[in-house]
Amino acid sequence: MSARTASIQSSVLFGIDGHPVRVEAHIANGLPAFNIVGLPDAACREARDRVKAAMTTAGLGFPDTRVTVNLAPSNLRKHGGGLDLAIAIALMRANGTVPEESTEDTAFIGELGLNGTLRRVDGILSLVDALSARRVVVPRSAAAEAMLAGRHEVRCASSLGEVVAALRADEPWPDPPTADDVGPGEDVPDLADVQGQGMGRYAIEVSAAGGHNLLLTGPPGTGKTLLARRLPGLLPRLTQDEALETTRVHSAAGLRLPPGGLVSTPPFRAPHHGASAAALIGGGSGWVRPGEISCAHNGVLFLDEMAEFTPSVLDGLRQPLEEGAVRIARAHGSVRLPARFLLVGAMNPCPCGKGGAPGSCRCSEWSRLRYFRRLSGPLLDRFDLRVQVERAKADELMSAETGEPSAAVAERVAQARAIAAERGIRCNAEIPPALIPRVVDPEPPARALLESTLRSGSLSGRGLHRVQRVARTLADLEGVEGRVQEHHVSLALQLRLEPEQLEAA
């Protein structure tokens, strides 16, 4: 018996991008052996045992001669178990179990269980998208996600046996899962539940409307987290492109996808303050996993107890905040991960957390300074909005009146964003400096207020642009199309408190 070969298309994930891979099987005479070459990592090399067991238990037999599998290109590191199905099919093509024409122009993705079940792997959307084949076979649970790529004829199966039966035309392909098979989506909390908090409510509305990063300070238990969680509900739904991009990240990061597979609402990520740089920014050894900032792409990244994060980890946010993406370089290559998110931070005004008002607590100036210095100046500067949240009064908390619901606020936000879109930008936080004089154009009293604040030293030159952008958002929210007025500027200044007192101490 001469050597028999076969080649099957599949793909592997690096970062959030799929890379096409050809799985070549070679069955030759010789002592029984099964080798996988082509830079597989540990999980991928273990495919040997999974594939062997799955084929045997599915009753398909396993070649008792010398078997070599090559994963091309051989210089690309192959990570994970997503190639299991392709390896099994390549072997069965080589030994004639499945006919050659049945796998023509067809790619296979999926991990095998020892009993032959087909399991989903992370990053299906990217994996499918990278394929040039016309038809792709994926695990049943990943079918909805695979279809999002839109260019392929998606076939799904829940076991190796089903795949082989369909390829041999013994059985038809199983039907993809219908929408009923999946549970209901998650509810976004509503702003109507928040009582009092006039400024806090206003701050998240402005933040949503202009895409302005927001830092909430206030004593514990004042509702900073409550407010932040309601921010995604005020943001517009993601466009198709945004949704696909966010879905790719979520899928690659192994997050649970919503029913239908597409992440269409802005994500909300709230990592704990113990997060490492790799967890927050992305990375890992051997391969690159998207970090929390990428998982928050097109949504909200909420950092509670911000002063408790490791300062160097927080400073890693600076470059992604500017660029909307992060490039992570490792020895074996670099990856660009999208990370355009709205940053919301929350922290106490001082270490004791009592209040922060002058005279209200006895934290020394030095301890307050040290606490605030945990956020570096450049990072602090990237918050367009820095708002203090006060404790709600008892009568407000006990009141049966509900606040304005998210839907009403979201409508104003959408209008403001529509005005920003007419300027050719996504939101006002992205107004380029060169455009500011034309777009903002404060009225004389508003200009005088900006000038006097600059002179008094309580507004930095860097802060000026940010205040002007916020003032523009405030005007947009009010539907003021023309020049920015005095009260917009005064409010913008108050929504961006400069920690000048602390700097001076």
Add this chain to the structure above:
Amino acid sequence: MSIKRPLPPAAWVIDRDDPAFPRSLSEDPKPPVRIFGVGDAELLADGRARVGMVGARRCTSYGRDIARRFGRELSAAGVSVVSGLALGVDGAAHEGALQAIGGAPPIGVVASGLDVVYPNAHLRLWDSVAELGCLISEAAFGTIPDSWRFPERNRIIAALSDIIVVVEAHPASGTRHTVDAAIARGVPVMAVPGPVGSSASEGANQLLREGCAPVCEIDDVLTALGLERCAAEQYVDPRQPPEPGDDQILAALDWAPTGLDTLLRRTGLGPGQITAALYRLLAAGWARCTDGWWERIAAPGAP
């Protein structure tokens, strides 16, 4: 934090057995072994009335304004203001004393060595007090301001003063040390009443409840010292009255640090209206803003 700097050339040291050692300190139950000083040593023994003004470091605008005003008025009335040059009330009292034209020279008592300035924000105040009055310390040159040195310093303030005036103080604070030291030495303690419910005035109000005499104007202090009451400062507020709508906002500020949330609730106005009014009040000198907390200004002239 503190700043180390070269020793001032005019610094002096007086030992306890030196005849020049001030009697108020040598007769103290716990006299310092020696004192280090810059400025006019005569001030410690010249028979002029001395009033210690002490209070909270984390004070409100109210405390700062009052301390500054009383410091200025006492100094103008010929009374030396003794204080610790700390942040907050202490510093404000001396700032006021230095403002008085032709006023009595101030006396500063610090806890660190005279070449270790603490807090560093008060570097200029140290120099002014040393230049126009006298700055002393029990600690040798080069001593860093360890926290245990402050209660020790407070006893010297009590020993040097004829009366102690407490402006704003948290209960169980450093101010309480000075008060206890004053009581142990038979120095009368007076307190400035503060708003009920204000955490910064809790200690001062507690003293009043315990029977201390209140200080509502400096005549209260002058009378207690047995001095003549001074003609009340002819005071004309140079500020333009607030614009018609803005006095409503000013009233809502209510003499305590107030956040925007509270103002929204009290006035029922929109945030834009409120902030525009606040900035007009700021420009006219009626209000100030510290880290987002707005406070009224009782009298102009205060930075």
